[in-house]
Amino acid sequence: MAVTEEFVTEVFRGLEKGDGAAFFEHVAENVDWTVEGTHPLAGHYHSKADFVSGTFAKLNKVLPHGAQLMLQHLLVKHDWAVVELRSLATAKNGFRFDNRYCWVVHFKGKIIDQVRAYLDSAMVARLFAENPG
Known part of the structure; x- marks a missing residue:
């Protein structure tokens, strides 16, 4: 069964509302998630x-x-869904984290089982350099 724009929009509504748990209910426990780039969040997560x-815990x-x-x-x-997202966050030091993301998402049924995420590596690196853990 193919997914629809309405379904994917509803899945991502949790992230928009700041309810990560609602979003992650739609993500497989064994998701294959790659965050592209050269920054503190980059990696291949299994x-x-x-x-x-x-990622989220560090952020x-x-x-x-x-x-x-x-x-967006x-x-x-x-x-498959290609999802463009925008972060509207502000860091501890006041830095405006206006990052843009593109997630290429695969659904197995109604569950996300693969993601490739692209974002501004330099902005993420700056975020962590200016806001040490």
Whole structure:
């Protein structure tokens, strides 16, 4: 069964509302998630737990109100979605973390089982350099 734009929008609504748990209900425990780039969040994660600890947990230490991700654009074809997101967050030191993301997401049924995420590596590196853990 192919996913729809309406379904993917609903899945990402949790992130928009700051409810990561609602979003991650739609992510497989053994998700294959690659964060591209050369920055502190980059890596190849082989589970939901590894991805959360390697990215969102680190971001929560430097972004007091979380990443504040907003869906900007969405393309859906069959079991794939290309999702453009924008972060509207502010770091502990006041740095405006206005980052843009592109996630290429694969759904197995109604569950995300693969993601390739692209973002501004330099901005992430600056975020962590200016806001030490």
